[in-house]
Amino acid sequence: MTTVSQPVSSSSKVLPRLLRAIGGGHADTRLMAMVGVLALIWLCANILTGGVFLSPRNLFNLSLQVSVVAIMASGMILVIVTRHIDLSVGSQVGFLGVLGGLVQSVWLPDSVHAWWIASLVILGGGVFIGLIQGALVAYARIPSFVVTLGGLLFLRNAAYELNDGTTIAPLSEIFQILGGGQNGVLGGPLSWLFAFVVAGIVVGSLVRKHRRKRRLGIQKPLQASDYFSAAAWCACAFGFVAIVNSYNKPGTDEPMGMAFPVLILIAVTAAMTLVAKRHRFGRHVFAVGGDPQSARLTGINTQRVVLKVFALMGLLSGLASIVLTARLNAAASGAGTMMELYVIAAAVIGGTSLAGGAGTILGGCVGALIMQSLQSAMVLLGIPSPTQSMVLAGVLVVAVWIDTMWRERRPS
């Protein structure tokens, strides 16, 4: 006979219990705690900046800034889950950006097709870089720290060599749309439509879950947490659209609406979450990270998993590079400098364990949002850039410390 019981809670603290109660026992309490931290940061920042922080304009910009880091963080999470690291992502962004800039402005200067050819070259280049680094890690068994440290140095200087260190600008006008400038936004009506689409998907998945569980004969198919999270997602979608729609294009009363980079980020996050949680590949990634030797013994081709993870990271670096160069309307060899640290920090603050085997894509998004919010607040407060970096460094270390304590308290 199988006996199936709920795992016994080892924690007697009030807050986690409360969160679990709200979540009906299934909610990701860690994620909710992070959202709480984020809300606190926003509230404090808003008070300190006299209401500027939560203004539509600042939130719109914040959403643009966070996109680049969060797109890459979703890939970095899988890299870290497999117990590896990719230090080269910032240099990948710079190198791939220059490559894309060359395609548009030097090789195909007058072509209307330049934007998508450049994009494909950037994405393909990212995958190629990822495959090479992944092969060196997985098959040549060189530690990823070393391989990607080499990649960091090599690609940054290769970016410089590609175009003698000069910045390529301007870029194709269609390409710029991908960066979310004034032309790179959905506008008011389409943004609302987007919110309704999201709400439709959320409600649709709730209905599907209900039907499925009914079919399996479960008495109470939906828990309070299901309704709660569905409501939260809808609120997020409509709230966000309301905010970005109340920010008008300069000199007009036309709303900006959602920017393309944010759309890309949402698509990436959704796709990567599906891959991580519902796809065989994601399952194998977590198995390799949890116990590489065991994963191998069960017949998983662990080397190929690692290779694919690095290739995926390269693809996402390419995507981030497209967004960044399009937004800046310039391809500079220095673009993305130090970004690897932001990306790794976002992943780690978002609950990805450096020991491997644990992490969520959504957590990485929230981690990126926390990092970027702190930075944005400090910029608004006029805090000098070196101090900003020092603060962010402190936040990273403290976040890992809290994470360590969290894990010790809740072994499962």
Next chain:
Amino acid sequence: MTTPLLEARNVNKAFGGVHAVENVSVSLMPGEVVALLGHNGAGKSTFIKMLSGVFPADSGQILIDGKSVDIRSPHDAQELGIETIHQTLALADNLDAVSNLFLGREQTDRFGFLDTEAMEHGARQTIERMRLRIPSLNASVRSMSGGQRQAVAIARALHFNARILIMDEPTAALGPEETKNVGLLIQELKRQGLGIFLISHDMHDVFQLSDRITVMKSGRLVGSYPTKELTQDDALEMIILGRKPARFAAATA
């Protein structure tokens, strides 16, 4: 004479200059439990790992149903119906019981997306069929006791209709009650016609459960005899001194 389920002929494996397994030939009949004995480093685990595809043999032949096969990966072994319960259990601690049971062999749609309901259903059936006890299918196996983790590893080995089961120290981490259950399970599987390789240091288990005892020392086969013809002292003599008991030595010399 019936064809052995599995037969290894003159199998060799060396690591660097060390001959971990040298010219070992062993066979396994359907419904037979063969105990593999030997000191640590005798080559039992290396031999087993060649059968379960952890690494390929350097030379020699492995036959299944009399047909020569090539086992180069754990996947190859699984395809041939060879399932292994490793000493380490080979579980991913961060995943739940169902994920572990189907690890590397997930049920998916044609796009590779997991069919979690089908897998949970399948896991539940196997666990009930084998009368195993696993408290929660959806809790990570890290939170489970040694016996429960063992149950997950056993369920995994038996879910995919294994014909040959390799058990490496299956009772080392278990209490008396759980050890007894593993014994009952082995007898049940025997009745179903599985061939089982059992590695154990527990002489009591070995004599109670096995049909034949095969002893290795320093990578070589010392001898292989029906369990009922051996005494525990005979087995110990083979393990420690690496030679056949005198009365057998005369017969086969």
